[in-house]
Amino acid sequence: MLKGKVTDYKRFAFILLALSVFMFIGLIVPNEGVSQMQQMILIILSITSIVFAFIFHKMAMKFREQLFNEEE
Template structure:
């Protein structure tokens, strides 16, 4: 593997880690919004917030798995 490819993969790893951290932060924010009571909040609003929160957590997990694959690939090449 060339140095350029290694650098590209390392940059992707850093980006995907940042993306997953942002997604986890956003999912925590949405989850808190789903459990904090306020006037006019309906059950469907809570369901939407919880669904979005769980979806974002799932995407973050997929990003972390991709990072693990790339790290393994880099370790095998060295």
């Protein structure tokens, strides 16, 4: 069960990192029709997804450590 959680949390972290990269690329690509408010929303969402990716990665490492402790 812990091994499944580790795998799931690592996948969640990777997906969130990929999502934040795509949102950041959306900020870099020049669009004349994008308002300042839309750019701020993309920045906030990018930062939020990076933070959640970090949290999921930390949880995966915590569960992996528990898994290794149980095996010993």
